[in-house]
Amino acid sequence: RSGNIEQGGDILKQAIENCRGRETRDFWIMKYVGYLQYSAKDIPAARKFLQDQIERNPRNKKLYVRLLDLEHSSDTNFPNTAGVVTVFNKALTSSLTIEEKAGFSHRRLTFLEEFGDNVTAIISAYDDHNKNWKTVLDEKKKESSLPPRDYKRRDNYNHNRNYNRDRNYNHQNNNNQNNINNQRGGAG
Secondary structure (H helix, E strand, O other): OOOOHHHHHHHHHHHHHHOOOHHHHHHHHHHHHHHHHHHOOOHHHHHHHHHHHHHHOOOOHHHHHHHHHHHHHOOOOOOOHHHHHHHHHHHHOOOOOHHHHHHHHHHHHHHHHHHOOOHHHHHHHHHHHHHHHHHHHHHHHHHHHOOOOOHHHHHHHHHHHHHHHHHHHHHHHHHHHHHHHHHHHHHO
16 A cells, blocks of 8 residues: 555545444544545545534544644644634534533634634634633533542551451461461470
8 A cells, every 4th residue: 555545545444434333433534534634635535524424423522623633734834714613613513512512612712812813703702602611611620629539538448457457367377377486496
C-alpha cells in the first residue's frame, strides 16, 4: 500500500464496514479521516465522510470533536471560523447529552473569544451559554466538588485489621518457635 493511496483508503473503508462494536468502529473511522486529511489531502472528502457518520450516529461525541479538529486545522494559517461555529451549532442542536452540549457551548465561546472577528457573534454565544448551559456546568462542578463516599476508610480499616491479625499470627508463631528452640536448647 506504500505509494498507492487509493488502496490504503479502500482497506480502511473495508475495516470500518467489517468491524463490530462502537469502539472499534470509532477507531477505524478516526483512522480513515486522518488518512483522508493527511495522506490523501482531501479535506472535503474527510468533512463529508464525518458528516455522514454524524447523521448515522448523532449521539457520538467523538465524531463532533473530530469534525471540529478537522475544521480547526483545515487551513494552515487560520482556522475556518464559519466551519467551526457550524459544527458547534450542529452539536448543540444534536441529541447529545446535556452535559456534552454544555461542554460544546463552553468550547464555542472560548473559540469565538480567541479566533472570532464578529463581536456580535461572541456576545450572542456568551448570552446563549449563560442562559442555557452555564447552570448545567455549575451543577456539574458542585457534584464533583462534593466529597465522595468514604469507601477508603472502610478498606483501610479492614486492611489494618487483617494486617494486625496476620502480624499477631506471625508473632505468635515466632514466639512458639522460640519457645520450642529454648526448650530444646535447655534440655540438651
